[in-house]
Amino acid sequence: MNRLVTAISLLLFLMIIPQVKAQSKIRIALLQYSGGGDWYANPTSLPNLISFCNKELNMNLDRDPAQVTPSDKSIMSYPFVHMTGHGNVIFSEADRSNLRNYLKAGGFLHIDDNYGMDEFIRPQIKQLFPELEMVKLPPNHPIFRKPFSFPKGLPKIHEHDNKPPEAWALFYEGRMVLLYTYECDLGDGWEDPRVHNDPEQKHIDALRMGANIIYYIFLARDLEVIENKAK
Numbered sequence: 001m002n003r004l005v006t007a008i009s010l011l012l013f014l015m016i017i018p019q020v021k022a023q024s025k026i027r028i029a030l031l032q033y034s035g036g037g038d039w040y041a042n043p044t045s046l047p048n049l050i051s052f053c054n055k056e057l058n059m060n061l062d063r064d065p066a067q068v069t070p071s072d073k074s075i076m077s078y079p080f081v082h083m084t085g086h087g088n089v090i091f092s093e094a095d096r097s098n099l100r101n102y103l104k105a106g107g108f109l110h111i112d113d114n115y116g117m118d119e120f121i122r123p124q125i126k127q128l129f130p131e132l133e134m135v136k137l138p139p140n141h142p143i144f145r146k147p148f149s150f151p152k153g154l155p156k157i158h159e160h161d162n163k164p165p166e167a168w169a170l171f172y173e174g175r176m177v178l179l180y181t182y183e184c185d186l187g188d189g190w191e192d193p194r195v196h197n198d199p200e201q202k203h204i205d206a207l208r209m210g211a212n213i214i215y216y217i218f219l220a221r222d223l224e225v226i227e228n229k230a231k
Contacts, residue, residue, distance in 0.1 A: 025062040044195065
């Protein structure tokens with residue numbers, strides 16, 4: 001029975017891929033939050049990641065990311081929301097309620113600590129889903145496997161405090177709804193290389209890891225949930 005369910009899941013997965021590529025452009029968004037943190041940091045990062053995904057994954061993402069606040073109902077229009085910055089973050093009750101509904105409905109939030117956000121964002125994540133605990137992703141998690149392989153897990157893009165990079169996730173009903181990348185600085189790596197004078201390989205590694213996140217959320221996450229339920 002499990003083999004039959006898995007076969008059906010794989011068939012559905014293969015049917016979904018061309019639909020994602022062929023449909024009208026999908027737009028992703030940058031989260032504009034309150035608290036004083038520079039949510040607008042890394043202005044070239046998302047456009048570069050989008051361009052890379054469209055070229056390397058043959059996706060059809062709108063090249064211009066939107067900007068959306070946590071309490072804006074239009075957040076439901078964006079299947080992928082990215083958040084970054086260096087400082088304070090405050091989610092109001094309205095922000096938390098709307099974000100929670102968005103994530104429970106199938107949305108996804110990627111938070112990338114641009115250095116200095118950690119002490120502020122962790123309490124906000126806890127208030128967002130107080131009943132859930134963040135899980136540290138192991139190097140063999142599917143998000144590090146396809147389409148680009150990262151055998152050691154999350155790559156280290158920028159050095160700050162001589163700490164290893166970490167990927168933390170929230171799972172709601174078996175589905176990853178939030179990814180928090182810490183001590184990595186993917187967003188800096190996505191930016192134009194001249195901004196931070198990054199080596200070319202660091203830039204490529206950052207874009208490939210970002211592409212893995214996009215691939216996982218758009219094309220692999222729901223299949224993983226189906227397969228886990230079939231076990």
